[in-house]
Amino acid sequence: MAGATTAQRGGERRQPDSGPPPSARRPRRGPRPLPRRPRLLLLVLALTLLVGGFGTWVLYGSDWLRVERVSVHWTEGPRRLTEDQIVAAAGISLGTPLASLDQEAVADRMLAELPRLASVDVVRGWPNGVSLKVREREAEVLIPDGDRYAEVDADGVRFGEVDEAVAGVPLLDLDLEDSPSTRRFGEDRVRREAVGVAAALPESVRRDTRVIRVTSYDSITLELSGDRTVRWGSAEDSAAKAEALGVVMQAARDARHFDVSVPSAPAVVGG
Known part of the structure; x- marks a missing residue:
């Protein structure tokens, strides 16, 4: 009994499998799907292009955002x-x-x-x-030009003309024909400096200023209403000169001639 059993077991031994290896028997699969993140990036890119194209059309191609x-x-x-x-x-x-x-x-x-x-x-x-x-632009001074008046702003720019003088805007009289200042500084600079004087004047003085007369770079005179005059000198230190003029005019209300060419020592000339 024991021997037969042993023989029977030996007869039942399984022979090696001669078929293809396990890897060859695996079923074929389709293309591997993209990971989730790249799919999301592609979707975002597509939406961005779509929205961008629509936005460009709205801005430039549609009738919605045009000048009316x-x-x-x-x-x-x-x-x-x-x-x-x-x-x-x-x-x-x-x-x-x-x-x-x-x-x-x-x-x-x-x-x-x-x-x-x-x-x-x-x-x-x-x-x-x-x-x-x-x-x-606002006229700081007027310059006579034939039958009209050229308007000049605070930067010395001539920007327009008017037929009549404007109340409250002084005339600028440039008498520089024989002045060496023209050769040294040029008429444009002398004019700008004179306009700077007008811009520095207190409003009360400006209203009364009829003419700013310039005969050289350092010789500027204001002609005010009531036959009053102010010797200004050059356009340098105009702010200080304007302040000094206000002080001396308050102190000598009946005076007709003033000198502020040296602002630290303003004077009344001729009583």
Whole structure:
């Protein structure tokens, strides 16, 4: 019994499997799916391109964000120009995409075409407007020019003309024909210096100043109402001279001639 059992077991031994290796019997699989993060990045990129393209179309291709109106706002100072003049100088075509508006080019064009403008700020007013915020130059002095008067601002810029003298704005009389100051400094600089004198005057004195007469760089005289005069000297230390003039005029109300060429020692001349 024991021997037969042993033989039987031996007869039942399994022979080695001659088929293909296990790896060859694995079923084929399709393309491996992308990890979750790259899929999310691709989705975000696609949405970004879609939104960006739509946004570009809205800004430049659609009729939604185009210029429909141009308005003018004066920030301060005089208002001699008309709104139509300012809008025409801006040259902004209605229907232009608001996003493509070159604000700096518009401002430069306006300043070149309208010398009376001192500053311009071009502001987009989404969705359909443009605001032109302007400030006009203000005449500090008037210079006789034939039958008219040239307007000159505090920077010495000639920006316009008027037919008649303006109350409260002094005339600037440049008598420099025989003055060596013209050769040394140039008429433009002498004029700017004289305009600086006008800008430094107290408002009460400025209202009474009829003429600022200049015969050389260091010889400026103010002619006031009531046949009063002020010897100013050069335009240097104008702020100190203006302060000294206010003091001496208060101290000698009936005086007609003043000298503030040396501001630390103002004087009344001739009583």
